[in-house]
Amino acid sequence: MRAxxxxxDDARPAPDCLDELTAPVAAAVRVWQGHVPAEQLLYVDTDPAIADTAAFVEHHGQDLLDTSANCVVVAGKRGGESSLAACVVLSWTRxxxxxxxxKHLGVRKASFAPMDTATGETGMEYGGITPIGLPGDWPLLVDSAxxxxxxxxxxxxxxxxxxxxxxxxxxxxxxAVVLEGLGAAPAVS
Known part of the structure; x- marks a missing residue:
């Protein structure tokens, strides 16, 4: 099927590709619920050497820049307590x-989680973290765009x-919580 x-050229329904996914992502696809049927989640095989957005878009076309989204893990601290959350924004925003x-997490300080924390807590590879299959108790902030x-x-x-x-x-x-303005336009240089 074409994506x-x-x-x-070879987009396949994710439920047919569970062996290609990490354990937490495969588990989430197996029990998928929601308004969109699981068969509409499509898997495409790509070269891991170009997984980062800039290289990926350069190889597969600039038009993907507007439809690619990044999922990043953030750590929040308040009163000595730490918590993790994930944020999904369009790849050309920060x-x-x-x-x-x-503000949304109600923390005094928020920052990007260290790579070993992000990969260890999600069970996913750095550069491939996805909102599907994240720990269920994490806040998932998704930009409305x-x-x-x-x-x-x-x-x-x-x-x-x-x-x-x-x-x-x-x-x-x-x-998931959908928020306006989560993805800010990058600074103009």
Missing amino acids: PIGDF VDVNGVVR VVDRPWVLIGSGRRRGKLIVPGKALADLPG
Whole structure:
């Protein structure tokens, strides 16, 4: 099947590709619930050497920049207590950690989680972290611009492979909160 975005000729329903996904992502796809059927979550095989957004878009086309989303893990601290959350924003924006994230989580300080924390706590590979399959007790903050996209390219839990999903599917994930302005436009240089 041809993918609805990008130049991927071999898009397959994610439930048919569970062996290509990390354990937490495969488990989430197995028990998928929501307004979007699991068969609309598509897996595309990609080269792990170009998993990072800039290299990926350069190889597969600039048009993917507007439909690619990144999932990043943030750590919040308040009163000596730490907590983790995930944020999903369009790849050409940056997460407003010090504004929207800090305020929404009610923490004094918020920052990007260290790589070993992000990978250890999610069970996913760095460069492939996806909102599908995150720990169920984490807040999942999703920029409204991501949810508004008909299709979004996100990680698959591994550096190899990506998922293409309807943007609105991300609003149905456990702990998901859709926020305006979570993804801030990058500073103009």
